[in-house]
Amino acid sequence: MRLRINDIPMTLGAGAKNLREAAAEILGVSPESILSVDVLRKSLDARRNRPPFFVYAVVVTVPDSIGIPDSRDRRISLEADQAFLRTPQMRPIRTRKRPVVVGSGPAGLFAALVLARSGLPVLLVERGKAVVERIRDVQAFWEKGEFHPESHVHFGEGGAGTFSDGKLTSRVKNPLTAWVKKILVEMGAPRNILIDAKPxxxxxxxxxxxxxxRQELQDLGCEIRFAANMTDVIVQRGAVDGIVINGREEVRAEQLILAIGQSADDSYRMLHDRGVQLAPKPFAAGLRIEHPQALIDEIQYGPWVGSAELPPAEYALAVRIPDLDRAVYTFxxxxxxxxxxxxxxEKGVVTNGMSCSRRDGPFANSAVVVNIRTEDFAGTSLHPxxxxQFRRRWEAGAYALGGGRYFAPAQRLVDFLEGRPTREGMETSFLPGVVPAPLHRALPGFAVEALKRGLAAFNEKMPGFLTGEAVLIGVETRTSSxxxxxxxxxxxxxxxxGIFPCGEGAGYAGGIVSSALDGIRAAELLLESLA
Structure with missing residues (x-):
């Protein structure tokens, strides 16, 4: 018999090795009666002013002779074997028609994987470059300010997620989430992403x-082409009939998965011109804030800071500003x-956060953003x-405030709140570099006012957040499409x-996992339409 046990607390130093004993105590049996223990989830409870501890959810196997335990303990439930893992609805389909997937971010890659594993001869096109070449172009941008319009943080193999923290958290409750993580582990991700609460x-x-x-897709017969920009869509009698690549090559296709990402402005314009219905969508914009990581650790962990078991500390803050009717939150x-x-x-500055797997850099950073409504875009004359245009205006403004060369405008947090200029040097990790600038000019007035009040409120929730060591960097505009x-x-x-939009660029997802799930959904529905 397999039983699930939730909410098993384990103090620092106890380690997962004592889970068997803890589970046995909850079940009221001897540790020897438990045949196996499988960890389903591990999270850290590090609320301030009390010792941090880990919380586990496990599945244990016990002999059927033990019987079903007392149902009054809500931590315990029967667990059907592998009930938490669903696989996509792949079905073998015989067809010579080749579906085309546009974009190699999480949505495009997982859509192509589902189609290829169903036996379809998929063509995956990506306007950017393969990873190795793309890394060189991005490094040249960070080190020399050399911008490559078709090869940067947003365009290229893996999409924008390739240059990110690689978070796998998602608010979407989808039984396919475990399958997405399983595939990532098969491709080389660490196994702990299967159980960590914040992988x-x-x-x-x-x-x-x-x-x-990429190698897996090619082994399945998928053709992948880089530097292949979809410059047009061929529409006949209200249905897709193909695409044009790089302005000259026609590729016939009756099924097209669009996973273009949220930064392909030219693709949006082309789709609009071809009669594909678009709609404006709310998003969020603001600034990046950066603190010394040691300061965040000290604030969050208090006297327990420095424990080898504790990861670099995180935070998530949000506040509502009622009279402005705006929300300010970290992201x-x-x-x-x-x-x-x-x-x-070209001539636009956008910021984002990135980290390596060890997260061992000296700084902690986060977006601090304000919700932007569609009526903020252009008043009553709203175009899809x-x-x-709204986003581009503030990115171009940040470029000007930074003095060109793709340097970002920056200001000390305390100076921003007090409305005074920052004159002395600022310690920041930002590449290519920063220039002291008045950030009240980097965003709309309502956003600046909301940010000031929100940041002050954050210090009440997390005392020490407001410090002279914190630096604000502008602008953060790519939270979602x-x-x-x-x-x-x-x-x-x-x-x-015949057009199946998905992922961040379609406006239905945000982040690696939700984009991958949306790509899987698009592939499943495409297969259904063929069947």
């Missing part, structure tokens, strides 16, 4: 994982990471692409049959 991979490992996924927090320039167009490619319940564009 992450790190940019160093992600770069190897996407190469392994994509990267402990032990660095702030990176991830410009998506107004959000792109300001455009949605409208699709129906069958997963297809409501205006052009």
């Amino acid at each position: 992450h991979i790190g940019t160093d490992r992600l770069r190897r994982i996407v190469v392994r996924m 994509c927090m990267c402990p032990g990471g660095q702030v990176i320039g991830c410009s998506a167009r 692409l107004s959000g792109l 300001p455009v949605r490619i409208v699709r129906g319940t069958d997963g297809q564009s409501v205006s052009v049959r």
Whole structure:
């Protein structure tokens, strides 16, 4: 008999080796009666002013003769073997028609994997470069300010997630989440992502994982083409009939999965011109904040800081500003990471956070953002692409405030709140570099006011957050897409049959896991349409 036990607390130093004894005590049996212990989940409870401890959920195997334990203990339940793991609905389909997947981020890669494992002759096209070449281009941007319009943090193998913290947390409750993580482990991710409550991979490992996924797809017969930009969509009688690559090569296709990511502004415009229905979508924008990691550790762990068992400390903060009717919250927090320039167009500055698997850098960073409504884009004359123009305006403004060369405008947190200029040098990890600048000019007035009040409120929730060591860097505008490619319940564009939009660029996902899940959904619905 297999039983699930939730909420098993383990103090620092106890280690997972004592789980058998703890489970036996909860069940009221001897440790020898437990035949096996499988960890399902591990989380850290590090609320301030009390000793941190780990919390486990496990599945134990016990002899049927023990009987079902007392049902009044809600921590204990019957567990059907592997009930938590569902696989995509792949079905063998015989067809010579080749579906095309556009984009090699998480949505595109997982969509292509489901199709290829179903036996379809998939073509995957990516406008950027393969990982090795892409890394060289990104390094040249960070070190020399050399921007490559088709090869940067957003475009290329693995998508924007390749240069990120590699978080695998998601608020989406989907039984396929475990399968996504299982595939990532098969491709080289550490096994602990299967049980950690806040799993992450790190940019160093992600770069190897996407190469392994490419090799897996090619072994399954998938053709992958880099430097292949979808510049047009061929539409006949309300249905897709193919795409144009690099402005000259026509590729016929009756099924097209669009996983273009949220930074392909030219693709959005082309789709709009071809009659694909788009809609404006709310998103969030703000700044990156950076603290010394040692300070965050001290705030979060208190007298227990320095324990070898404790990871670099994290935080998640949110506050509502009622009279402004805005929310201010932290997003994509990267402990032990660095702030990176991830410009998506020439003469524009965009910031983001990235970290390696060890998270052992000297700084902690996070986005601090304000919700942006569609009416903020352009008032009453709202166009489906107004959000792109809104976003571009503030990215271009940040480029100007930074003095060009893709340096970012930056200001000490205390100076930003007091409305005074920062004059002395600032310690920051940002590449290519920062320039002291008045950040009240980097965002709309309502966003600046909300950020000031939100940051002050954060210090009440997390005393010590407001410090002279903290630096704000602008601007953070790529939290999610300001455009949605409208699709129906069958997963297809409501205006052009055969187009299956998915992922961040479609406006239905955000982050690695939710994008991968949306790509799987698109592939399943495509297979259903063929069947």
